Amino acid sequence: xxxxxxxxxxxxxxxxxxxxxxxxxxxxxxxxxxxxxxxxxxxxxxxxxxxxxxxxxxxxxxxxxxxxxxxxxxxxxxxxxxxxxxxxxxxxxxxxxxxxxxxxxxxxxxxxxxxxxxxxxxxxxxxxxxxxxxxxxxxxxxxxxxxxxxxxxxxxxxxxxxxxxxxxxxxxxxxxxxxxxxxxxxxxxxxxxxxxxxxxxxxxxxxxxxxxxxxxxxxxxxxxxxxxxxxxxxxxxxxxxxxxxxxxxxxxxxxxxxxxxxxxxxxxxxxxxxxxxxxxxxxxxxxxxxxxxxxxxxxxxxxxxxxxxxxxxxxxxx
Amino acid sequence: xxxxxxxxxxxxxxxxxxxxxxxxxxxxxxxxxxxxxxxxxxxxxxxxxxxxxxxxxxxxxxxxxxxxxxxxxxxxxxxxxxxxxxxxxxxxxxxxxxxxxxxxxxxxxxxxxxxxxxxxxxxxxxxxxxxxxxxxxxxxxxxxxxxxxxxxxxxxxxxxxxxxxxxxxxxxxxxxxxxxxxxxxxxxxxxxxxxxxxxxxxxxxxxxxxxxxxxxxxxxxxxxxxxxxxxxxxxxxxxxxxxxxxxxxxxxxxxxxxxxxxxxxxxxxxxxxxxxxxxxxxxxxxxxxxxxxxxxxxxxxxxxxxxxxxxxxxxxxxxxxxxxxxxxxxxxxxxxxxxxxxxxxxxxxxxxxxxxxxxxxxxxxxxxxxxxxxxxxxxxxxxxxxxxxxxxxxxxxxxxxxxxxxxxxxxxxxxxxxxxxxxxxxxxxxxxxxxxxxxxxxxxxxxxxxxxxxxxxxxxxxxxxxxxxxxxxxxxxxxxxxxxxxxxxxxxxxxxxxxxxxxxxxxxxxxxxxxxxxxxxxxxxx
Numbered sequence: 001x002x003x004x005x006x007x008x009x010x011x012x013x014x015x016x017x018x019x020x021x022x023x024x025x026x027x028x029x030x031x032x033x034x035x036x037x038x039x040x041x042x043x044x045x046x047x048x049x050x051x052x053x054x055x056x057x058x059x060x061x062x063x064x065x066x067x068x069x070x071x072x073x074x075x076x077x078x079x080x081x082x083x084x085x086x087x088x089x090x091x092x093x094x095x096x097x098x099x100x101x102x103x104x105x106x107x108x109x110x111x112x113x114x115x116x117x118x119x120x121x122x123x124x125x126x127x128x129x130x131x132x133x134x135x136x137x138x139x140x141x142x143x144x145x146x147x148x149x150x151x152x153x154x155x156x157x158x159x160x161x162x163x164x165x166x167x168x169x170x171x172x173x174x175x176x177x178x179x180x181x182x183x184x185x186x187x188x189x190x191x192x193x194x195x196x197x198x199x200x201x202x203x204x205x206x207x208x209x210x211x212x213x214x215x216x217x218x219x220x221x222x223x224x225x226x227x228x229x230x231x232x233x234x235x236x237x238x239x240x241x242x243x244x245x246x247x248x249x250x251x252x253x254x255x256x257x258x259x260x261x262x263x264x265x266x267x268x269x270x271x272x273x274x275x276x277x278x279x280x281x282x283x284x285x286x287x288x289x290x291x292x293x294x295x296x297x298x299x300x301x302x303x304x305x306x307x308x309x310x311x312x313x314x315x316x317x318x
Numbered sequence: 319x320x321x322x323x324x325x326x327x328x329x330x331x332x333x334x335x336x337x338x339x340x341x342x343x344x345x346x347x348x349x350x351x352x353x354x355x356x357x358x359x360x361x362x363x364x365x366x367x368x369x370x371x372x373x374x375x376x377x378x379x380x381x382x383x384x385x386x387x388x389x390x391x392x393x394x395x396x397x398x399x400x401x402x403x404x405x406x407x408x409x410x411x412x413x414x415x416x417x418x419x420x421x422x423x424x425x426x427x428x429x430x431x432x433x434x435x436x437x438x439x440x441x442x443x444x445x446x447x448x449x450x451x452x453x454x455x456x457x458x459x460x461x462x463x464x465x466x467x468x469x470x471x472x473x474x475x476x477x478x479x480x481x482x483x484x485x486x487x488x489x490x491x492x493x494x495x496x497x498x499x500x501x502x503x504x505x506x507x508x509x510x511x512x513x514x515x516x517x518x519x520x521x522x523x524x525x526x527x528x529x530x531x532x533x534x535x536x537x538x539x540x541x542x543x544x545x546x547x548x549x550x551x552x553x554x555x556x557x558x559x560x561x562x563x564x565x566x567x568x569x570x571x572x573x574x575x576x577x578x579x580x581x582x583x584x585x586x587x588x589x590x591x592x593x594x595x596x597x598x599x600x601x602x603x604x605x606x607x608x609x610x611x612x613x614x615x616x617x618x619x620x621x622x623x624x625x626x627x628x629x630x631x632x633x634x635x636x637x638x639x640x641x642x643x644x645x646x647x648x649x650x651x652x653x654x655x656x657x658x659x660x661x662x663x664x665x666x667x668x669x670x671x672x673x674x675x676x677x678x679x680x681x682x683x684x685x686x687x688x689x690x691x692x693x694x695x696x697x698x699x700x701x702x703x704x705x706x707x708x709x710x711x712x713x714x715x716x717x718x719x720x721x722x723x724x725x726x727x728x729x730x731x732x733x734x735x736x737x738x739x740x741x742x743x744x745x746x747x748x749x750x751x752x753x754x755x756x757x758x759x760x761x762x763x764x765x766x767x768x769x770x771x772x773x774x775x776x777x778x779x780x781x782x783x784x785x786x787x788x789x790x791x792x793x794x795x796x797x798x799x800x801x802x803x804x805x806x807x808x809x810x811x812x813x814x815x816x817x818x819x820x821x822x823x824x825x826x827x828x829x830x831x832x833x834x835x836x837x838x839x840x841x842x843x844x
Binding site for chain 1: 455536608776796802
C-alpha cells in the first residue's frame with residue numbers, strides 16, 4: 001500500500017489550493033471521467049426514486065405525486081415474518097462464498113505460480129476460467145439434467161448400479177452445498193487471476209534471497225507470498241463485504257426457480273424481491289425491500305472499513 | 319377543387335344509393351362516419367398487444383396494406399408494440415407504469431391483465447360518452463345496444479372498451495384421450511368427474527410405459543382450483559388473485575355476494591391435497607415437475623403425455639384438430655372443471671378490452687383507428703387474418719382457410735388483436751373442430767352469468783395483507799398442487815394458520831364491504 005502512504009504524506013504537507021490540484025491531476029481526472037459519469041447516471045441520479053418506497057404509488061401522480069404512506073410498505077417485510085430468515089440466508093451464503101471462495105482462489109493462484117510447465121499452466125488456467133463465461137441459465141439447465149429424479153444423469157447412474165435414486169429437488173438440506181459448489185465452480189478461476197497477478201508482482205529479489213538462505217517451498221509461501229497477498233485480500237474482502245446483502249441472483253433463480261420446497265434454505269433477499277414483484281406487481285414494496293438491502297449493505301461497508309482502520313489504517317479503503 | 323368535390327359527392331351518393339338498393343344494409347354503414355372530423359395531420363397510432371413479435375415478415379406486409387387503408391380513411395397508420403411472453407406480467411405493468419406516451423391503444427382485461435388496478439393507478443384515459451360517440455360511433459352503438467358499458471365503469475366513467483361481441487369460452491379443464499379412457503374402462507371413454515382422472519392415469523401408468531400420464535411442467539395452471547370448482551359451488555372472483563392464484567370466491571351462483579375461500583374454509587382442500595399426493599406418489603407427473611419446463615402440449619401431440627390442461631377455446635381451436643391429425647383416432651376430449659356440478663360461469667365480457675393510454679397524444683385518432691379495426695370488414699380481416707390469398711383464403715361457403723403449404727407454426731401472422739374481435743365479421747375457421755358450435759351451445763345451456771363483472775375491489779386498502787398472504791401461498795400452494803407434502807393435512811393447517819396471521823380476516827372483511835356496496839349498486843340500478 002505504497003500509494004496510501006504517499007497520500008498520507010501529501011496530506012501532512014501544506015495544502016495545495018483545490019483548483020491547482022484539479023489542474024495538476026487533470027489527465028488522471030479525465031481518465032476517471034467515464035467511471036464518474038457512469039456512477040452519476042446509474043447510481044446517483046436514480047437515488048431520489050427511493051422515495052417510491054414510502055408512497056402508495058400510482059401511475060398518474062408519478063413518484064413524487066403519489067400519497068406518502070411512511071413505513072407502511074416496510075410493514076409487509078416484517079408481517080411476512082421472512083425478514084430475519086432472508087437476511088440470515090443471504091448473509092450466510094455470502095460468508096461462505098467469500099471465505100471459501102477466497103481461500104480457494106489464493107490456493108489456486110499459489111499452485112499456478114509453483115507450476116513449472118508453461119503449457120500446463122496456460123491450459124489449466126484457461127480451463128478454470130471458462131465456467132465464468134457460461135451463462136447461469138445454462139448452468140441451471142445443466143444442473144437439472146444432472147440432478148433430476150426421472151432422467152437425470154446422477155440418478156440414472158445410481159439406478160444402474162442398483163441404488164435408490166435421490167429426490168434432490170425436494171430436499172432443501174442439500175441445496176446450500178449445490179449452490180456453493182456451483183458458485184465456486186463459476187467464480188474461482190476468474191478470482192484467482194487477481195491473486196496470481198499480485199504474486200507475479202512480488203519483488204523477485206525477495207524470493208531469490210529466500211532461496212539463497214535455503215527456504216523451502218512451504219517457507220517461501222508462508223513467509224513471503226501469503227503476507228504479500230494480504231493487501232489484495234483485504235481490499236477484495238472489503239468489496240465483497242459491501243455486497244454481502246446482494247446475492248448471485250441469476251444463479252439462485254436459475255437453479256431453484258419457483259420450487260417452493262427449497263425456499264427454506266435457498267431464499268435470499270433478491271429472489272424474494274423478484275418473486276414478490278412477479279406475482280404482486282408491487283413496485284413500492286419491492287423498492288422498500290431494495291432500500292433495506294442497500295442500507296444494511298452500506299452500514300456493513302462502513303463498519304468493516306472502520307474495523308480495518310482500527311487494526312491497520314493502511315489497509316482501509318477510505 | 320370545387321369541381322372535384324362535386325364529382326366526389328355525386329359518386330358517393332350514387333354509390334350509396336346503389337348499395338342501399340342492392341342490400342338491406344343501411345346506407346350509414348358505408349358512409350364516412352368520421353365526416354367533419356379534422357384529420358389533416360397524419361398520425362401514427364401505436365397499439366400495445368401481448369405476444370411474441372413474429373419475425374416472418376408477414377406482419378409488416380399486412381401492416382403496410384392496412385396502413386394504406388387507414389391513411390385513406392382517417393389519415394393515420396398503425397404500429398404494434400409487443401409485450402412478449404417472457405415475464406409478461408411484469409413487462410406489462412412496467413410498461414404502463416412508465417407513462418410512455420408512444421403507446422395509444424392498450425390491450426387489457428379485467429381478469430388477467432390488471433385492468434382495474436391500472437385504472438385505479440391512472441394508466442387509462444377516461445372515455446366520455448361524447449368522445450366515444452364521435453370517434454368510435456359503431457363500437458359505441460354496438461356496446462350500448464348490448465348494454466355492456468356498465469362493466470367498464472369506474473366511478474361512473476368509462477375506462478375501456480369491452481370485447482363483448484365475440485364468443486369464446488375460456489373455462490379451464492383437462493384434455494385427455496378418449497381412446498385410452500375407453501380402454502381404461504370408463505363409460506363411453508368419457509371422464510365425468512374429477513376422480514375419474516385417477517383411473518385414467520392409473521391405466522396409462524400400467525399400459526403405456528413410454529407415456530407420462532400428465533407430463534405437466536412448472537408453469538402448468540393450478541389444478542387444485544379445478545378440484546375446488548368441481549366439488550364446491552363456490553364461484554371464482556376474477557381479478558383479485560392473491561399472488562398468481564385465484565383465491566377469493568363467492569359462496570354460490572345463488573348467493574354470489576358472500577365472500578369465502580375454499581382455501582381457508584371447508585374440507586374440499588384436504589380432499590384435493592390427498593388426491594394430488596396420491597397422483598404424485600403414483601407418478602402421474604415427473605418427480606421434479608416444479609423445475610421441469612418441457613412443453614406439455616407438444617408432448618401430448620407426440621403421444622408422450624396422456625393429458626394437458628388449458629381452456630375450452632384452446633381445446634376446440636388447437637388441441638382437438640391437432641390431435642386428430644397427429645394422433646389419429648385419439649378422440650381427444652375435454653373434462654372441464656365443474657362438469658359434475660355444472661359450476662361453469664359464462665365468459666367475462668372484459669376478458670379482452672381496449673383502453674386508451676392516459677398519456678396518449680392523440681386519443682381521438684386512436685379511437686377512430688380502433689373503431690375501424692373492430693368494425694370495418696377490410697381492416698378487420700387485415701388485422702386478424704392478414705392478406706387474403708397469402709395469409710388466408712375464404713372458401714366458397716365463406717369460411718376461413720389457409721393457402722396450400724401454409725404452416726401455422728412458421729407462417730402465423732401473430733397480430734394478437736384481442737381487444738376488439740367481433741362475431742359479425744369473424745369468419746368460421748375450417749381448421750377448428752367442427753363440434754365447436756355444439757360445445758359452446760352446451761355451455762350456454764347451463765352456464766350461469768358471471769356475477770362480478772363490474773365489481774371493483776379497493777386493493778390499496780389491503781395491499782400489505784394481500785402481499786403477505788401471497789408470500790404464504792407461494793410457499794404452500796405449489797407443494798400442495800403437486801402433492802409434495804408428506805402430511806398434506808398438517809401442511810394445510812399450518813398454511814391456514816399463517817394466512818390468518820397474514821391478515822386473512824381483514825382482507826375478507828374489506829372485500830366483503832366492496833361486495834356489499836356492489837350488491838347495493840346492482841339493486842339500485844334495477
